[in-house]
Amino acid sequence: MTINRESLLDKIRALMSKTVDNGCTEAEALSALDKARAMMDAYEVSEDDLRLSKEEKAVLRAEPAGTRDPHGIKRSLATPVAKFCDCKVWRNGEKGLTFCGLKSDAQFATWLLDNLASFVQCELVGHLSGCLAPKGERRFVINGFVAGFASRVSERIKALCQQSAVVASSNSRALVLVKSTAVADKLKELNIHLGKGRRSGRRLNGASYQAGKSAGDRADRKSTRLNSSHANIS
Numbered sequence: 435m436t437i438n439r440e441s442l443l444d445k446i447r448a449l450m451s452k453t454v455d456n457g458c459t460e461a462e463a464l465s466a467l468d469k470a471r472a473m474m475d476a477y478e479v480s481e482d483d484l485r486l487s488k489e490e491k492a493v494l495r496a497e498p499a500g501t502r503d504p505h506g507i508k509r510s511l512a513t514p515v516a517k518f519c520d521c522k523v524w525r526n527g528e529k530g531l532t533f534c535g536l537k538s539d540a541q542f543a544t545w546l547l548d549n550l551a552s553f554v555q556c557e558l559v560g561h562l563s564g565c566l567a568p569k570g571e572r573r574f575v576i577n578g579f580v581a582g583f584a585s586r587v588s589e590r591i592k593a594l595c596q597q598s599a600v601v602a603s604s605n606s607r608a609l610v611l612v613k614s615t616a617v618a619d620k621l622k623e624l625n626i627h628l629g630k631g632r633r634s635g636r637r638l639n640g641a642s643y644q645a646g647k648s649a650g651d652r653a654d655r656k657s658t659r660l661n662s663s664h665a666n667i668s
Contacts, residue, residue, distance in 0.1 A: 574637045
């Protein structure tokens, strides 16, 4: 028997809405939740599936006005974070970074970027403590550390995405298609055409670059609290 997936999702949503707050007894609520969970397991339905539908539209989520980006940390991390969160991102002049994706993805992207940026700055303080480089060279030290961190995080995200693609079920691949279609439709609606990012031509300190890559290995679940429905960077 062929299952209409949208009808299935609606059925699970309806079961999960049967709560005590909505007038059900505790026994009724627990029974409905148990059936909903059983259906989710049997048909490989994730919580993300329940939040999405083919009609859901992508949104834009921009940084608040006046947001600072010391040393271009967020700018360096924005592209890998967007990839990790199934979004597109661009820099809108002085207005800062803008993510385009489904609402939950765009929210997670901005949250993750903020947490990673804070982590880098804390690690950078430690790296610069006791640094004997003259003032004119410290900029290259900072540039190297930030670039090394961004490079390592990008490598880890790429590996994670490749791993996810290998084990992806037909349902998860369909979910990715829903997301990418919604993002593409939003960009088309706004007549936004994104090109490839340009490589930075900034001078870097090689030793600091390697130190930044080592810090990128430490940006794990503990340091960034990646406890969402997205897979963890590992």
